[in-house]
Amino acid sequence: MDFGEVLEEIAAEAPQQVGRGKVASYIPALAGVSPEKFGMAIHTVDGVTFSVGDAGEPFSIQSISKVFSLMLAMRIVGDDLWSRVGREPSGNAFNSLVQLEYEQGIPRNPFINAGALVVIDALVSVLQEAKICFLEFARGLADDPGVNFDEVVSQSEDTHGHVNRALVNFLKAYGNIRTDIDTVLDAYFHHCSLAMNCAQLAHAFLPLANNGVSISTEDSVLTALQARQVNSLMLTCGLYDAVGEFAYRVGLPAKSGVGGGIVAVVPGEMTIAVWAPELDETGNSVMGTRALELFSQITQRSIF
Protein backbone atom coordinates (compact mmCIF):
# COMPACT_ATOMS: atom_id res chain seq x y z
CA MET A 1 0.00 0.00 0.00
CA ASP A 2 1.22 3.52 -0.82
CA PHE A 3 0.89 5.34 2.50
CA GLY A 4 1.90 8.61 0.82
CA GLU A 5 -1.23 8.42 -1.32
CA VAL A 6 -3.33 7.54 1.74
CA LEU A 7 -2.07 10.68 3.50
CA GLU A 8 -2.90 12.84 0.45
CA GLU A 9 -6.42 11.40 0.37
CA ILE A 10 -6.91 12.14 4.08
CA ALA A 11 -5.45 15.66 3.81
CA ALA A 12 -7.94 16.46 1.03
CA GLU A 13 -10.72 16.28 3.63
CA ALA A 14 -9.05 18.68 6.10
CA PRO A 15 -10.42 21.97 4.66
CA GLN A 16 -14.02 20.67 4.94
CA GLN A 17 -13.57 20.08 8.68
CA VAL A 18 -12.35 23.61 9.48
CA GLY A 19 -14.91 25.45 11.61
CA ARG A 20 -16.31 22.30 13.27
CA GLY A 21 -14.29 22.78 16.45
CA LYS A 22 -12.49 25.49 18.40
CA VAL A 23 -8.79 26.17 18.92
CA ALA A 24 -7.94 25.88 22.67
CA SER A 25 -8.14 29.32 24.25
CA TYR A 26 -7.85 28.62 27.99
CA ILE A 27 -4.08 28.73 27.51
CA PRO A 28 -3.87 32.15 25.80
CA ALA A 29 -0.59 31.37 24.02
CA LEU A 30 -2.36 28.59 22.10
CA ALA A 31 -5.32 30.72 21.01
CA GLY A 32 -3.46 32.37 18.12
CA VAL A 33 -2.72 29.16 16.18
CA SER A 34 -4.32 29.06 12.71
CA PRO A 35 -7.33 26.67 12.64
CA GLU A 36 -6.42 25.72 9.07
CA LYS A 37 -3.19 23.94 9.95
CA PHE A 38 -3.11 20.25 9.10
CA GLY A 39 -0.16 17.89 9.17
CA MET A 40 0.22 14.14 9.36
CA ALA A 41 3.25 11.83 9.44
CA ILE A 42 3.76 8.07 9.43
CA HIS A 43 6.92 6.32 10.62
CA THR A 44 7.25 2.58 10.12
CA VAL A 45 9.31 0.37 12.41
CA ASP A 46 11.44 -0.36 9.32
CA GLY A 47 12.41 3.31 9.21
CA VAL A 48 10.25 4.44 6.29
CA THR A 49 8.50 7.82 6.63
CA PHE A 50 5.61 9.54 4.88
CA SER A 51 4.19 12.99 5.54
CA VAL A 52 1.70 15.55 4.29
CA GLY A 53 0.79 19.20 4.87
CA ASP A 54 2.22 20.93 7.94
CA ALA A 55 3.92 17.77 9.27
CA GLY A 56 7.22 19.65 9.69
CA GLU A 57 5.80 22.57 11.69
CA PRO A 58 6.25 22.42 15.48
CA PHE A 59 3.18 22.78 17.68
CA SER A 60 2.48 22.50 21.39
CA ILE A 61 2.20 18.80 22.20
CA GLN A 62 0.44 19.43 25.55
CA SER A 63 -0.98 16.20 27.01
CA ILE A 64 0.85 14.00 24.51
CA SER A 65 3.81 14.70 26.81
CA LYS A 66 2.05 12.61 29.49
CA VAL A 67 3.11 9.50 27.54
CA PHE A 68 6.77 10.55 27.75
CA SER A 69 6.46 11.35 31.48
CA LEU A 70 4.92 7.93 32.09
CA MET A 71 7.56 6.12 30.03
CA LEU A 72 10.33 7.86 31.96
CA ALA A 73 8.65 7.04 35.29
CA MET A 74 8.20 3.38 34.30
CA ARG A 75 11.93 3.26 33.59
CA ILE A 76 13.14 4.87 36.78
CA VAL A 77 10.39 4.67 39.40
CA GLY A 78 8.98 1.24 38.58
CA ASP A 79 5.88 -0.40 39.99
CA ASP A 80 5.69 1.81 43.11
CA LEU A 81 4.03 4.34 40.84
CA TRP A 82 0.88 2.23 40.68
CA SER A 83 0.16 2.62 44.39
CA ARG A 84 -0.31 6.34 43.69
CA VAL A 85 -2.16 6.40 40.36
CA GLY A 86 -4.77 4.08 38.84
CA ARG A 87 -5.21 2.48 35.44
CA GLU A 88 -8.89 3.04 34.74
CA PRO A 89 -10.57 5.45 32.32
CA SER A 90 -11.89 8.47 34.18
CA GLY A 91 -15.08 9.17 32.21
CA ASN A 92 -14.48 12.79 33.18
CA ALA A 93 -12.82 15.83 31.67
CA PHE A 94 -9.02 15.73 31.65
CA ASN A 95 -8.78 18.45 34.30
CA SER A 96 -11.71 17.38 36.47
CA LEU A 97 -11.47 17.84 40.23
CA VAL A 98 -14.58 15.97 41.33
CA GLN A 99 -13.36 12.37 41.10
CA LEU A 100 -10.26 13.16 43.14
CA GLU A 101 -12.31 13.94 46.20
CA TYR A 102 -14.40 10.80 46.34
CA GLU A 103 -11.42 8.65 45.36
CA GLN A 104 -9.29 10.26 48.07
CA GLY A 105 -6.50 11.75 46.03
CA ILE A 106 -5.66 8.73 43.83
CA PRO A 107 -6.05 9.86 40.19
CA ARG A 108 -7.79 7.40 37.88
CA ASN A 109 -4.91 7.17 35.39
CA PRO A 110 -1.60 8.79 34.39
CA PHE A 111 -3.08 10.57 31.34
CA ILE A 112 -5.49 12.93 33.10
CA ASN A 113 -3.91 16.06 34.57
CA ALA A 114 -4.09 14.84 38.18
CA GLY A 115 -2.40 11.56 37.24
CA ALA A 116 0.35 13.30 35.29
CA LEU A 117 1.01 15.63 38.23
CA VAL A 118 1.57 12.56 40.45
CA VAL A 119 3.84 10.95 37.82
CA ILE A 120 5.86 14.16 37.62
CA ASP A 121 6.07 14.36 41.42
CA ALA A 122 7.47 10.83 41.38
CA LEU A 123 10.09 11.92 38.81
CA VAL A 124 10.95 15.09 40.72
CA SER A 125 11.44 12.93 43.87
CA VAL A 126 14.22 10.87 42.30
CA LEU A 127 15.78 13.16 39.69
CA GLN A 128 17.91 16.18 40.56
CA GLU A 129 17.21 17.96 37.29
CA ALA A 130 13.84 16.47 36.37
CA LYS A 131 12.99 19.03 33.68
CA ILE A 132 16.33 18.57 31.90
CA CYS A 133 16.16 14.76 32.18
CA PHE A 134 12.69 14.85 30.67
CA LEU A 135 13.83 17.11 27.82
CA GLU A 136 16.82 14.86 27.09
CA PHE A 137 14.51 11.82 27.14
CA ALA A 138 12.12 13.46 24.63
CA ARG A 139 15.05 14.52 22.42
CA GLY A 140 16.37 10.96 22.48
CA LEU A 141 12.99 9.50 21.56
CA ALA A 142 12.62 11.95 18.68
CA ASP A 143 16.29 11.43 17.75
CA ASP A 144 16.49 15.20 17.46
CA PRO A 145 18.48 17.46 19.82
CA GLY A 146 16.53 20.46 18.46
CA VAL A 147 13.36 19.52 20.39
CA ASN A 148 12.70 22.14 23.09
CA PHE A 149 10.26 23.61 25.57
CA ASP A 150 8.29 26.66 24.44
CA GLU A 151 8.83 29.11 27.29
CA VAL A 152 6.04 31.43 26.09
CA VAL A 153 3.50 28.57 26.24
CA SER A 154 4.70 27.30 29.62
CA GLN A 155 4.62 30.83 31.06
CA SER A 156 1.13 31.39 29.64
CA GLU A 157 -0.12 28.17 31.19
CA ASP A 158 1.51 29.00 34.49
CA THR A 159 -0.23 32.38 34.58
CA HIS A 160 -3.62 30.84 33.79
CA GLY A 161 -3.13 27.43 35.44
CA HIS A 162 -5.65 27.85 38.25
CA VAL A 163 -7.25 24.43 37.80
CA ASN A 164 -3.90 22.61 37.71
CA ARG A 165 -2.88 24.56 40.81
CA ALA A 166 -6.09 23.43 42.51
CA LEU A 167 -5.45 19.81 41.46
CA VAL A 168 -1.90 19.73 42.80
CA ASN A 169 -2.93 21.32 46.09
CA PHE A 170 -5.75 18.84 46.46
CA LEU A 171 -3.36 15.95 45.77
CA LYS A 172 -0.94 17.38 48.32
CA ALA A 173 -3.71 17.49 50.94
CA TYR A 174 -4.25 13.75 50.36
CA GLY A 175 -0.51 13.08 50.74
CA ASN A 176 -0.10 12.13 47.07
CA ILE A 177 2.38 14.91 46.22
CA ARG A 178 5.62 14.35 48.10
CA THR A 179 7.78 17.17 46.79
CA ASP A 180 7.30 20.89 46.39
CA ILE A 181 4.08 21.99 44.65
CA ASP A 182 5.70 24.80 42.66
CA THR A 183 8.47 22.51 41.40
CA VAL A 184 5.90 19.95 40.24
CA LEU A 185 3.78 22.60 38.49
CA ASP A 186 6.81 24.17 36.82
CA ALA A 187 7.89 20.74 35.50
CA TYR A 188 4.31 19.93 34.42
CA PHE A 189 3.84 23.21 32.50
CA HIS A 190 7.20 22.68 30.81
CA HIS A 191 6.41 19.08 29.82
CA CYS A 192 3.12 20.28 28.27
CA SER A 193 4.86 23.14 26.43
CA LEU A 194 7.20 20.86 24.48
CA ALA A 195 7.12 21.96 20.83
CA MET A 196 7.37 19.13 18.31
CA ASN A 197 6.21 18.47 14.77
CA CYS A 198 4.32 15.42 13.48
CA ALA A 199 7.46 13.81 12.05
CA GLN A 200 9.30 14.10 15.40
CA LEU A 201 6.28 12.80 17.33
CA ALA A 202 5.86 9.79 15.05
CA HIS A 203 9.54 9.01 15.57
CA ALA A 204 9.31 9.48 19.34
CA PHE A 205 6.46 6.96 19.68
CA LEU A 206 8.19 4.25 17.64
CA PRO A 207 9.40 2.19 20.64
CA LEU A 208 5.71 1.67 21.48
CA ALA A 209 5.22 0.05 18.07
CA ASN A 210 8.48 -1.85 18.28
CA ASN A 211 8.39 -3.88 21.53
CA GLY A 212 9.99 -1.02 23.46
CA VAL A 213 13.08 -0.84 21.25
CA SER A 214 14.38 2.39 19.67
CA ILE A 215 14.96 2.00 15.94
CA SER A 216 17.74 4.63 16.02
CA THR A 217 19.89 3.21 18.83
CA GLU A 218 18.46 -0.32 19.06
CA ASP A 219 18.36 0.21 22.85
CA SER A 220 15.37 -0.91 24.89
CA VAL A 221 13.60 2.28 25.97
CA LEU A 222 11.01 0.08 27.70
CA THR A 223 10.66 -3.68 28.02
CA ALA A 224 8.28 -5.29 25.51
CA LEU A 225 5.83 -5.80 28.38
CA GLN A 226 6.00 -2.14 29.42
CA ALA A 227 5.43 -1.02 25.82
CA ARG A 228 2.28 -3.16 25.68
CA GLN A 229 1.17 -1.72 29.02
CA VAL A 230 1.58 1.88 27.80
CA ASN A 231 -0.38 1.02 24.64
CA SER A 232 -3.15 -0.53 26.76
CA LEU A 233 -3.33 2.61 28.88
CA MET A 234 -3.51 4.79 25.76
CA LEU A 235 -6.33 2.64 24.37
CA THR A 236 -8.37 2.91 27.58
CA CYS A 237 -7.36 6.39 28.83
CA GLY A 238 -5.59 8.27 26.01
CA LEU A 239 -8.47 10.47 24.87
CA TYR A 240 -10.13 11.29 28.21
CA ASP A 241 -13.90 10.89 28.20
CA ALA A 242 -13.97 10.42 24.41
CA VAL A 243 -11.88 7.26 24.59
CA GLY A 244 -14.76 4.86 23.88
CA GLU A 245 -15.87 6.81 20.83
CA PHE A 246 -12.28 7.00 19.57
CA ALA A 247 -11.76 3.24 20.03
CA TYR A 248 -15.02 2.64 18.13
CA ARG A 249 -14.02 4.90 15.25
CA VAL A 250 -10.27 4.24 15.08
CA GLY A 251 -9.39 1.08 17.03
CA LEU A 252 -5.80 2.05 17.81
CA PRO A 253 -4.02 3.11 21.02
CA ALA A 254 -3.47 6.88 20.89
CA LYS A 255 -2.82 10.01 22.93
CA SER A 256 -4.18 13.48 22.29
CA GLY A 257 -3.31 16.98 23.48
CA VAL A 258 -5.14 20.32 23.48
CA GLY A 259 -2.61 21.70 20.99
CA GLY A 260 -4.56 19.61 18.45
CA GLY A 261 -2.11 16.72 18.12
CA ILE A 262 -2.90 13.00 18.33
CA VAL A 263 -0.35 10.20 18.04
CA ALA A 264 -1.51 6.63 17.34
CA VAL A 265 0.37 3.33 17.41
CA VAL A 266 -0.08 0.31 15.14
CA PRO A 267 1.79 -2.28 17.24
CA GLY A 268 4.50 -4.08 15.31
CA GLU A 269 4.15 -1.82 12.31
CA MET A 270 4.11 1.97 12.60
CA THR A 271 3.19 5.18 14.37
CA ILE A 272 1.00 7.98 13.02
CA ALA A 273 1.05 11.59 14.25
CA VAL A 274 -1.54 14.13 13.19
CA TRP A 275 -2.05 17.82 13.95
CA ALA A 276 -5.18 19.91 13.39
CA PRO A 277 -5.73 22.62 16.04
CA GLU A 278 -9.53 22.75 16.29
CA LEU A 279 -10.86 20.71 19.22
CA ASP A 280 -14.22 19.18 20.07
CA GLU A 281 -15.87 19.69 23.48
CA THR A 282 -13.77 16.89 25.03
CA GLY A 283 -10.52 18.64 24.07
CA ASN A 284 -9.59 16.28 21.22
CA SER A 285 -8.71 17.39 17.69
CA VAL A 286 -11.74 17.16 15.37
CA MET A 287 -9.80 16.62 12.15
CA GLY A 288 -7.11 14.63 13.98
CA THR A 289 -9.73 12.10 15.05
CA ARG A 290 -11.32 12.09 11.59
CA ALA A 291 -7.89 11.65 9.94
CA LEU A 292 -7.10 8.60 12.08
CA GLU A 293 -10.57 7.18 11.43
CA LEU A 294 -9.99 7.54 7.68
CA PHE A 295 -6.51 6.04 8.05
CA SER A 296 -7.77 2.96 9.86
CA GLN A 297 -10.62 2.48 7.39
CA ILE A 298 -8.53 2.96 4.24
CA THR A 299 -5.57 0.87 5.42
CA GLN A 300 -7.63 -1.65 7.46
CA ARG A 301 -5.31 -1.01 10.43
CA SER A 302 -6.93 -1.60 13.82
CA ILE A 303 -5.89 -3.74 16.74
CA PHE A 304 -9.26 -5.52 16.52
Ligand code: GLN
Ligand atom coordinates in the same frame (compact mmCIF):
# COMPACT_ATOMS: atom_id res chain seq x y z
N1 GLN B 1 -1.45 21.66 29.65
C1 GLN B 1 -2.82 21.28 29.50
C2 GLN B 1 -3.53 21.38 30.84
O1 GLN B 1 -2.94 21.09 31.83
C3 GLN B 1 -2.85 19.88 28.98
C4 GLN B 1 -4.25 19.37 28.74
C5 GLN B 1 -4.41 18.55 27.50
O2 GLN B 1 -3.63 18.59 26.54
N2 GLN B 1 -5.49 17.83 27.49
O3 GLN B 1 -4.66 21.77 30.92
